[in-house]
Amino acid sequence: MNLLQVVKALRQEEWRRPWIAGDAIKKMLEAEGQPMVEELGRAPLPTEYGDWTYITFGDYTNGYHHEMLVFGNEAEGSTVV
Helix, strand or coil, X not given: CCHHHHHHHHHHHHCCCHHHHHXXXXXXXXXXXXXXXXEXXXXXXXECCEEEEEEEEEECCCCCEEEEEEECXXXXXXXXX
8 A cells, every 4th residue: 555545544534533543644744754734825915904925735634724824024024923
């Protein structure tokens, strides 16, 4: 069974016992040196209140995605919120 098949099987098990499947996937990713979360994309989001950045992440441990809004630009020395 290859890695992809193992992850798919664990995710199917997650529907019944998420506390077991999630931990197993995390351990497997750690053992292989793979990231648990990866940035999927980002986009500028200018508003009348200032410039924001919209960032999305994919979570390999459970298949969910996460979103983040960032105000400011750390690279330019401004305060990031």
